[in-house]
Amino acid sequence: QSALTQPPSASGSPGQSVTISCTGTSSDVGGYNYVSWYQQHPGKAPKLMIYEVSKRPSGVPDRFSGSKSGNTASLAVSGLQAEDEADYYCSSYAGSNTYVFGTGTKVTVL
């Protein structure tokens, strides 16, 4: 199972928006609406930000949104804030009780 492909980095100024892509195949991202996104600050455990492509857990700001088209999912962060600076990982269900993660994207708030 190959890792999902994410851009290594993304950046934006405070208040701006940034979008991160997550590209897989028809066996994972394209085959199921079970894409989730995680935020990880240095030295910390990952935190769920989006699940089932576009759903937000309680407590996650509505500045975070998710979408999917074909084999590519996306996470958008609007109104960038300093605390959004972190690594972001996508994950997808890949069938038969298996999962795959993305390669990760470092988001920098300029």
Added chain:
Amino acid sequence: QVQLVQSGAEVKKPGASVKVSCKASGYTFTSYGISWVRQAPGQGLEWMGWISTYNGNTNYAQKFQGRVTMTTDAFTSTAYMELRRLRSDDTAVYYCARGAPFRFDPWGQGTLVTVPS
């Protein structure tokens, strides 16, 4: 609140085994599976496998087949991950996460396993 608390850091010799524990609280343990995910230094997340806390069924990533065993103890609400025949490239932070389902939430604090070369 829902919480997963993992055991402490370990240093192991090449060829040895390590067993990491993950104690759950704040929810009905047998209602959600547990996944294990690892992260090598400076690297991304890697899914290792999943265990049903209800019946003990497991599913391991192909990469770890034959070297990993995941178990649970419903009486103590604790999940375990044992990795055998350790190599230096197994040095990583190992996380447990509640499978809720089709997502991982929440995560344990992580357990650093170091295998010196």
